[in-house]
Amino acid sequence: MYNTARRRTVRGAGLASVLALALTLTACGGSSDDSGSDSGSADDVKTALEKGGSLTVWTWDSTMPKVAKDFEAAHPKVKVKVVNAGTSKEEYTALQNAIAAGKGVPDVAQIEYFALGQFSLAKSVADLSKYGADKLGDSFSPGPWNAVKSGEAVYGLPVDSGPMALYYNKKVFDKYKIAVPATWDEYVTAAEKLHKADPKAYITADTGEAGFATSLIWQAGGHPYTVDGTNVGIDFTDPGSATFAKTWQKLIDGKLLAPVTSWTDEWFKGLADGTIATLATGAWMPTNLTTGAPAAAGDWRVAPLPQWKAGEKSSAESGGSSLAVPAAGKNKALAYAFTEYAAAGAGVKSRVKDGAYPATTADMTSKEFLDTKFDYFGGQEINKVFAQSASEVAPDWSYLPFQVYANSIFNDTVGKAYVSGTTLSEGLAAWQKQSRDYGSEQGFTVK
Amino acid sequence: MGATAPATATPGEDRAPRPVTGLRTPRPGRRHSVNRPRRSVLLTVLTGLVLVYALVPLVWLVINSTKTQSGLLSSSGLWFDSDFAFFRNIADTLTYNDGVFVRWLFNTLLYVVVGAGGATFLAVLGGYALAKFQFPGKRGIFAVVIGAVAVPGTALAVPTFLMFSKMGLTDTPWAVIIPSLISPFGLYLMWVFAAEAIPTELLEAARIDGASEIRTFFTVSLPLLAPGIVTVLLFTMVATWNNYFLPLIMLKNPDWYPLTLGLNSWNAQAQTNGGEAIFNLVITGSLLTIVPLIAAFLLLQRYWQSGLAAGSVKE
Numbered sequence: 001m002y003n004t005a006r007r008r009t010v011r012g013a014g015l016a017s018v019l020a021l022a023l024t025l026t027a028c029g030g031s032s033d034d035s036g037s038d039s040g041s042a043d044d045v046k047t048a049l050e051k052g053g054s055l056t057v058w059t060w061d062s063t064m065p066k067v068a069k070d071f072e073a074a075h076p077k078v079k080v081k082v083v084n085a086g087t088s089k090e091e092y093t094a095l096q097n098a099i100a101a102g103k104g105v106p107d108v109a110q111i112e113y114f115a116l117g118q119f120s121l122a123k124s125v126a127d128l129s130k131y132g133a134d135k136l137g138d139s140f141s142p143g144p145w146n147a148v149k150s151g152e153a154v155y156g157l158p159v160d161s162g163p164m165a166l167y168y169n170k171k172v173f174d175k176y177k178i179a180v181p182a183t184w185d186e187y188v189t190a191a192e193k194l195h196k197a198d199p200k201a202y203i204t205a206d207t208g209e210a211g212f213a214t215s216l217i218w219q220a221g222g223h224p225y226t227v228d229g230t231n232v233g234i235d236f237t238d239p240g241s242a243t244f245a246k247t248w249q250k251l252i253d254g255k256l257l258a259p260v261t262s263w264t265d266e267w268f269k270g271l272a273d274g275t276i277a278t279l280a281t282g283a284w285m286p287t288n289l290t291t292g293a294p295a296a297a298g299d300w301r302v303a304p305l306p307q308w309k310a311g312e313k314s315s316a317e318s319g320g321s322s323l324a325v326p327a328a329g330k331n332k333a334l335a336y337a338f339t340e341y342a343a344a345g346a347g348v349k350s351r352v353k354d355g356a357y358p359a360t361t362a363d364m365t366s367k368e369f370l371d372t373k374f375d376y377f378g379g380q381e382i383n384k385v386f387a388q389s390a391s392e393v394a395p396d397w398s399y400l401p402f403q404v405y406a407n408s409i410f411n412d413t414v415g416k417a418y419v420s421g422t423t424l425s426e427g428l429a430a431w432q433k434q435s436r437d438y439g440s441e442q443g444f445t446v447k
Numbered sequence: 448m449g450a451t452a453p454a455t456a457t458p459g460e461d462r463a464p465r466p467v468t469g470l471r472t473p474r475p476g477r478r479h480s481v482n483r484p485r486r487s488v489l490l491t492v493l494t495g496l497v498l499v500y501a502l503v504p505l506v507w508l509v510i511n512s513t514k515t516q517s518g519l520l521s522s523s524g525l526w527f528d529s530d531f532a533f534f535r536n537i538a539d540t541l542t543y544n545d546g547v548f549v550r551w552l553f554n555t556l557l558y559v560v561v562g563a564g565g566a567t568f569l570a571v572l573g574g575y576a577l578a579k580f581q582f583p584g585k586r587g588i589f590a591v592v593i594g595a596v597a598v599p600g601t602a603l604a605v606p607t608f609l610m611f612s613k614m615g616l617t618d619t620p621w622a623v624i625i626p627s628l629i630s631p632f633g634l635y636l637m638w639v640f641a642a643e644a645i646p647t648e649l650l651e652a653a654r655i656d657g658a659s660e661i662r663t664f665f666t667v668s669l670p671l672l673a674p675g676i677v678t679v680l681l682f683t684m685v686a687t688w689n690n691y692f693l694p695l696i697m698l699k700n701p702d703w704y705p706l707t708l709g710l711n712s713w714n715a716q717a718q719t720n721g722g723e724a725i726f727n728l729v730i731t732g733s734l735l736t737i738v739p740l741i742a743a744f745l746l747l748q749r750y751w752q753s754g755l756a757a758g759s760v761k762e
Contacts, residue, residue: 058699060715060716060719060722062716062722062723083699083700083701084701084712085699086712086715087715087716087718087719087722088719090715094699098699101612103612103615103617104617104618104699160720162720263717263718265519265520265726268520268717268724268726269520269521272517272520272521273520273521282720284720285720287722287723288717288720288722288723288724291516291717291722291723291724291725292516292717292724293517293520294515294516294517295517295520295521319720320720321720
């Protein structure tokens, strides 16, 4: 994930330097935000690039190291070190620790949309609008842009997005003469038909996943979360959530979901051998499928996400992340320069080539991108399906400023519906209650 | 993944078995001795089961390291796939991500040589001193050492992290090496062993001949301590080699990862948006990771005999 040819020597490679370091640490007194030359403007970014320096970028994205190398080639005075400090929650924990300790904070960090609110509200990440991010709004597709913005402030730049689609195993569908479902009701019917024809096969695997549930509620037009500064509303009794709970309950009651947790070996096995026949998820999935289930090459196709009402055109995002600049960073102007390069500059092209799904409208709708044929998907031009989905993402969705925690208790609340007599709506009510309680404890005004 | 310690007892000499008196007199021709043990079908079956239980994971690992990513998911776990990819997997493991696996291997070796080697050296010095010298406060030290043996290393990891982060040592190799230098169990083992293995008369003889304490330690005591040293070295080596939690919280920079963390980060790669699944490399990497440990055990076996001091003094 990084370039061994450019290693920086380690600090503290001897007792003397350790002592010296300890002294300098106590001398700084831990104030990390030096607002000297870093007042923040687009000119600062230019100056920083000319001056050069070194950046540490935390990302688990496998396409980023190449972007870093290209950036170094374009700006010879800048050194970029890419560090994989863990994926998703692990990285956020590490980032929180580093920010709390005031030491080891990266200059740029990958933060998923659902987690960005947590960092922006605590002012842990810098507002990038003054560096020139405010002019980039038109470059990004609305879902991701909406996710990084808060009022006038921009807390990160979208690097990928996950407009949702239905991945389905055509071989299995053809074998049992099942039509590709256009609505979720048809999806339930297809689930019954498939499982009856082959008791080992299931329409999909689901043991309860917060990101998946919230995305489907989002698609159904639900707005369970309302966020206005520190005023937070959590309400899973709205029509969107009820629609989701009612339909998904049918799948649970009929034992039509494979009891396999996503991302496990068993899950990949099911995707490879046809026992997990569909997958409703984001546009970033092709890379995972191609490398994780190579045996199923040619079997899979992509269709638009089933609708909650026949004839509607609504979609949602699943996953996707931004690059943010931690407020404690030493060289924020330079950090922004890299962030913009990776998210809206030449970095996008290189990442798309390596299989990332962009968040920039221009790249998403470029002819070359749309016309790309994927051998794994039997030569299908799948990007057309994703681009269509991206333009139909339901507006005004927001995540909680403590979504990372809320997601972590999903399995103890909603997850019970998958393994016991609890219903989904009871599970959602429990999730709502516990999320509210936590919000109040954390000092939010929760209603 | 820990290998089990082989049995240590090799009998020094075969004395003729004394006739058993008391309960029953043995029938002639059916004498059992150390060299001709009584055979028990039940015990053989039981130990056989335990052996299988210990070896199946290893067999599974060897078999599955010969499979491709798709073969792993489509073939039976306990038999080979038609596509034999063992050497391809090894080559891929060593070259993936610009050969980062090799770097992790060297990091691990560094931590083991400096950490486990240092821990063993300190344990030998301390154990010898505690066993063979009289000084005030020995009982207190004994209590502290025994107490320290009872505290799991994992419980100390977070406090250690906080302390090191104050000192600015986190994210450097020192953060892994320094805590590894302390091995209470190794010290205790060395203490007990030194008390048994080094006859006090031998030390007295050396002192009378005018050898300094340092010289006595290096020329007289150290050779006698060899079997114990090897035992402690193996323990600390396995502990450092398999150390996971400490580096996990101390290190963020993959340049300093040991193999355990590196393999885990490869494994986690499959579980993220657009990540590349490389289960075959994780499995092959795991196999390559335990090979040096097995080699170390096999090579150090022959030093693992007690009784070096037998016959050096009249008892």
